[in-house]
Amino acid sequence: MKIMGLDIGGANTDCVIIDINDKHEIKSIQEYKEYLPMWKDNEKLQECLIKLYDNDSEIEVICVSMTAELADSYTSKTEGVLDISKKVIETFSEKIVKFVTFNGLKSYDEILKNPLDAAAANWIGTVNAIKYIKxxxxxxxxxxxxxxxxxxxxxxxxxxxxxxxxxxxxxxxxxxxxxxxxxxxxxxxxxxxxxxxxxxxxxxxxxxxxxxxxxxxxxxxxxxxxxxxxxxxxxxxxxxxxxxxxxxxxxxxxxxxxxxxxxxxxxxxxxxxxxxxxxxxxxxxxxxxxxxxxxxxxxxxxxxxxxxxxxxxxxYISKKSMSIITAIGAVQMYLEEQDTNIQLIHCI
CATH class of the missing domain: 3.30.420.190 (conserved archaeal protein q6m145)
Incomplete structure (x- = not known):
């Protein structure tokens, strides 16, 4: 199973793709970062996501956190969350997509009901990645x-x-x-x-x-x-x-x-x-x-x-991996939902 973690920020979109086998062992970890100034180029988000996805059909799950809803291209955080989440869903319509919120991972339908739960919740992903250190x-x-x-x-x-x-x-x-x-x-x-x-x-x-x-x-x-x-x-x-x-x-x-x-x-x-x-x-x-x-x-x-x-x-972690720690944390949250006992901070 391959899981993609995304952190869509105002200036950068971070990505990690983690491949896990049936024994819950990590086969590979790929890390990417794309500069995308959402305050002026928010319409290019799907283009950015497609580039990061790179037609990897083995990816089954997408876990997303965001802070870009505060960008100047949106009149409110609600508008930003709804637009970003919609673009994610449209890009990955055939995948399982989960969004990081203050109340755990939520589906798109749940985001539509309570969009502000996902606004600037990126630090929740970060905490879930580093909590195994101390x-x-x-x-x-x-x-x-x-x-x-x-x-x-x-x-x-x-x-x-x-x-x-x-x-x-x-x-x-x-x-x-x-x-x-x-x-x-x-x-x-x-x-x-x-x-x-x-x-x-x-x-x-x-x-x-x-x-x-x-x-x-x-x-x-x-x-x-x-x-x-x-x-x-x-x-x-x-x-x-x-x-x-x-x-x-x-x-x-x-x-x-x-x-x-x-x-x-x-x-x-x-x-x-x-x-x-x-x-x-x-x-x-x-x-x-x-x-x-x-x-x-x-x-x-x-x-x-x-x-x-x-x-x-x-x-515990390289500077490159640390620069996308929120995306890694989003994946960690999903792994915990699946009871895999994998602690990514000790694997990257």
């Missing part, structure tokens, strides 16, 4: 756009919030990420020649630029589009960063650019730390499993500030 812990996962801070007790999520709005209030969701975050949402001013200097709120530069400059990510890992539509080399990243304070490469020295970059990095660590403090105070948990996209160590440094016991997810 029974009681906080899982911190910084992605391209947001950071999840998810508490678990007895292998079950105990989050205070479920919707994005609720989680933003509880600290369990921090809207800051490695790639797509507008730097003007991280800082309101930066030091320039020892003078606190206000920043422009224009979308001149994003977090990928500072992490590229600090060598936390490679040019290949800078997977989103740039604000100016230009290159992702170091010079281009520094040029965009200069515009944050309406400057350019002629008016700022390289040392000044690096100082600004390091300052913003520390402020991003502070953003994540504030969310983590809320979760720790609420739950009393002292162990943290961390996952940082690239080599930024933002989650690590936030946990270190609070003196928490740190477990690096890299000890």
């Amino acid at each position: 029974n009681n812990c906080i899982f911190m996962d910084m992605g391209s756009t947001t950071t999840d801070i998810i508490p678990l007790k007895n292998r079950t999520e105990i989050a205070s919030g479920h919707s994005d709005t609720e989680r933003l209030g509880t600290g369990e969701l921090v809207y800051t990420g490695m790639l797509r975050t507008n730097l003007a949402t991280i800082v309101h001013e930066v030091p320039v020649k020892n003078i606190p200097t206000s920043v422009s709120s224009e979308l001149f530069t994003i977090s990928a630029d500072i992490h590229r400059i600090l060598e936390h990510i490679t040019e290949e890992e800078y997977t989103c589009t740039t604000p100016d539509g230009k290159n992702k080399d170091l010079t281009s990243c520094k040029r965009r960063l200069c515009r944050l304070i309406c400057a350019d490469l002629d008016t700022l020295t390289d040392e000044e650019i690096i100082n600004i970059t390091k300052y913003i990095y520390e402020k991003q660590v502070e953003q994540v730390t504030q969310g983590l403090i809320k979760v720790v105070e609420k739950t009393g948990l002292t162990s943290v499993i961390i996952c940082d996209l690239g080599n930024s160590k933002i989650c690590y440094n936030a946990a270190k500030k609070l003196g928490l016991d740190i477990i690096d997810i890299d000890e």
